[in-house]
Amino acid sequence: MGALTLSSVTKAFGKTEVIRGVDLTVNDGEFCVFVGPSGCGKSTLLRMIAGLEDVTSGDVAIDGERINELAPARREIAMVFQSYALYPHLTVRQNMSLALKQLGKPRAEIIAAADKAAGMLALEPLMDRRPSELSGGQRQRVAIGRAIVRTPKLFLFDEPLSNLDAALRVATRIEIARLHRELGATMIYVTHDQVEAMTLADKIVVLHAGRVEQVGHPMTLYNDPDNMFVAGFIGSPAMNFLKAGTLGLRSATVGVRPEHIEVSDRAGRIEGRVSHLEKLGGETLTYVQTEDHGMLTVRQFGEYDHPVDGTVWLSPDQSRAFHFDAAGQRMR
Amino acid sequence: MSTARHSPARSIAAHAVLIAYTIIALFPVFVIIVNSFKSRRAIFADPLALPTAETFDLVGYQTVLKQGDFLLYFQNSMIVTVGSLFLVLLFGAMAAFALSEYRFRGNSLMALYLALGIMIPIRLGTVAILQLMVASGLVNTLTALILVYTAQGLPLAVFILSEFMRGVSDDLKSAGRIDGLSEYTIFFRLVLPLVRPAMATVAVFTMIPIWNDLWFPLILAPSEATKTITLGSQVFIGQFVTNWNAVLAALGLAIVPVLVLYLIFSRQLIRGITAGAVK
Ligand SMILES: Nc1ncnc2c1ncn2[C@@H]1O[C@H](COP(=O)(O)OP(=O)(O)O)[C@@H](O)[C@H]1O
Ligand SMILES: [Mg+2]
Numbered sequence: 125m126g127a128l129t130l131s132s133v134t135k136a137f138g139k140t141e142v143i144r145g146v147d148l149t150v151n152d153g154e155f156c157v158f159v160g161p162s163g164c165g166k167s168t169l170l171r172m173i174a175g176l177e178d179v180t181s182g183d184v185a186i187d188g189e190r191i192n193e194l195a196p197a198r199r200e201i202a203m204v205f206q207s208y209a210l211y212p213h214l215t216v217r218q219n220m221s222l223a224l225k226q227l228g229k230p231r232a233e234i235i236a237a238a239d240k241a242a243g244m245l246a247l248e249p250l251m252d253r254r255p256s257e258l259s260g261g262q263r264q265r266v267a268i269g270r271a272i273v274r275t276p277k278l279f280l281f282d283e284p285l286s287n288l289d290a291a292l293r294v295a296t297r298i299e300i301a302r303l304h305r306e307l308g309a310t311m312i313y314v315t316h317d318q319v320e321a322m323t324l325a326d327k328i329v330v331l332h333a334g335r336v337e338q339v340g341h342p343m344t345l346y347n348d349p350d351n352m353f354v355a356g357f358i359g360s361p362a363m364n365f366l367k368a369g370t371l372g373l374r375s376a377t378v379g380v381r382p383e384h385i386e387v388s389d390r391a392g393r394i395e396g397r398v399s400h401l402e403k404l405g406g407e408t409l410t411y412v413q414t415e416d417h418g419m420l421t422v423r424q425f426g427e428y429d430h431p432v433d434g435t436v437w438l439s440p441d442q443s444r445a446f447h448f449d450a451a452g453q454r455m456r
Numbered sequence: 457m458s459t460a461r462h463s464p465a466r467s468i469a470a471h472a473v474l475i476a477y478t479i480i481a482l483f484p485v486f487v488i489i490v491n492s493f494k495s496r497r498a499i500f501a502d503p504l505a506l507p508t509a510e511t512f513d514l515v516g517y518q519t520v521l522k523q524g525d526f527l528l529y530f531q532n533s534m535i536v537t538v539g540s541l542f543l544v545l546l547f548g549a550m551a552a553f554a555l556s557e558y559r560f561r562g563n564s565l566m567a568l569y570l571a572l573g574i575m576i577p578i579r580l581g582t583v584a585i586l587q588l589m590v591a592s593g594l595v596n597t598l599t600a601l602i603l604v605y606t607a608q609g610l611p612l613a614v615f616i617l618s619e620f621m622r623g624v625s626d627d628l629k630s631a632g633r634i635d636g637l638s639e640y641t642i643f644f645r646l647v648l649p650l651v652r653p654a655m656a657t658v659a660v661f662t663m664i665p666i667w668n669d670l671w672f673p674l675i676l677a678p679s680e681a682t683k684t685i686t687l688g689s690q691v692f693i694g695q696f697v698t699n700w701n702a703v704l705a706a707l708g709l710a711i712v713p714v715l716v717l718y719l720i721f722s723r724q725l726i727r728g729i730t731a732g733a734v735k
Contacts, residue, residue: 171630174630174634175633176630176633176634195633196630196633196634197633197634197635197636197637198636201634202634203630203631203634205627205630205631206627207625207627207628208627209625209627209628209630209631210631211628211631211632211645211646212649212650213645213649222635222637223634223635223636226635226636226637227636282627
């Protein structure tokens, strides 16, 4: 149980509109990721679902029940924050137990719930420590444990991995995916990192300036973006946008992913100068400065060498290109 | 960490400045204490000399303590200072929390209105305050002093504390709300401990003018039963003759309680700074 529905939800801080009419359904048990550039309103939207911000207009419903005016504690949700937000004066066990204690649950039940969550996250040895005695990764696991203890209808994550270093980020990401499988709970996860979005999500919601640009399965967004924003945001390195006119096409812009451009020393459609080369072992990224299209990125699998400042010729694979009109909408 | 910042020359210069300042600041206190242990003649003969076996004299302290009500004056000062301090910190912190945490119409106007009190001396309102106290029958009570000092201390307290409370992690308060803590619990258990250093600063700034004040005790509570230590010491200062031994001894004694309060708060201050924060 834990289906979320947003209907024409808006949010304004004074006169600034931050969320401009969002309609969205998240099904029970789904892992839904809100992704978008910094400042696009992801956190605000999540805080509205949590009840931490008022909804200016529109409806928020869980399992079909309108909850606009319900206090956060009564919404049966749990939230994990970027800054962990553990209570500094409480031990790990007390941090994890507080919500159930506030609900007046019996002691034995609280202890059992905390122990079970601690078991899932390997927190047993830390139960009597205070947050100041834990590392960043441990703190975030405790914060996740605190969320699990409540057995909420909805898990909300606001960039939970952004304060962790790269290795821990991968490990914790995998842990969150495992928890989602084990708990089968509905999770809503906010991130600006599209790798997290792609690897975790059943459904990605791409937000841009307070509007939903596209909703869909990660592979749908990757293979079939609705507009230039989604096409440019999903996929790393980002898609190249070429001016269609110079290529003799009728669309305004052509989008080509870096792996769908061929490089040659001798001949091709577009002439350019190699400005930078990144060898990652498994793949080589070449950044090519062109006259008509600006900087283009080319991705080749394997190890390649293109002399910096040398001239190369690029040939985009037309059959795999995306075409966009002048307003940035996809032409199918 | 630049090496320049740790060069011995800079370090010596910094210490020299700080030591010079400490000497200047402590010199009057030193003179008071030294002279309070000397005979009247010795005070005038050589004010800067340390007491010797010949000039050592406890007559000042004897006079002060014989004056009988001195302990009562002390007690009055303590009650007024601690009472006002408690109210200033409590209401100041609550107002600061409301101003920094809640969005409501007129929030910034309210903040400005509260901050205005920093610039307008409360003594300008003395006549009105006296009329008010007479009308409410509070003249010659410690309550009158506590009320006035609370009003006097609040503007600065609200101003400083709201600035600090804006810095307390939003996520922590949000987590509390989701876990079902009341706004009072969030305020008292989560926010206040994190702004403890600011509270200590405000406490020190609030406490000292209250303890030292002569104006309001003289006007609002000059009766024998409600005299504060500063007012009580004035009996030794006459129009023609001043009992310097007694005045200096009284002042010397008056320093002790503030010093104790200050030590308590400065420990809090350091503990507040070193306690593990959210991240
Ligand atoms: N309390 C607030 N008052 C005014 N503006 C806010 C407030 N909170 C967020 N905003 C604005 O709303 C926009 C979206 O913020 P946010 O949801 O935090 O973005 P994101 O999480 O996507 O980076 C930003 O432009 C931010 O400045
Ligand atoms: Mg955010």
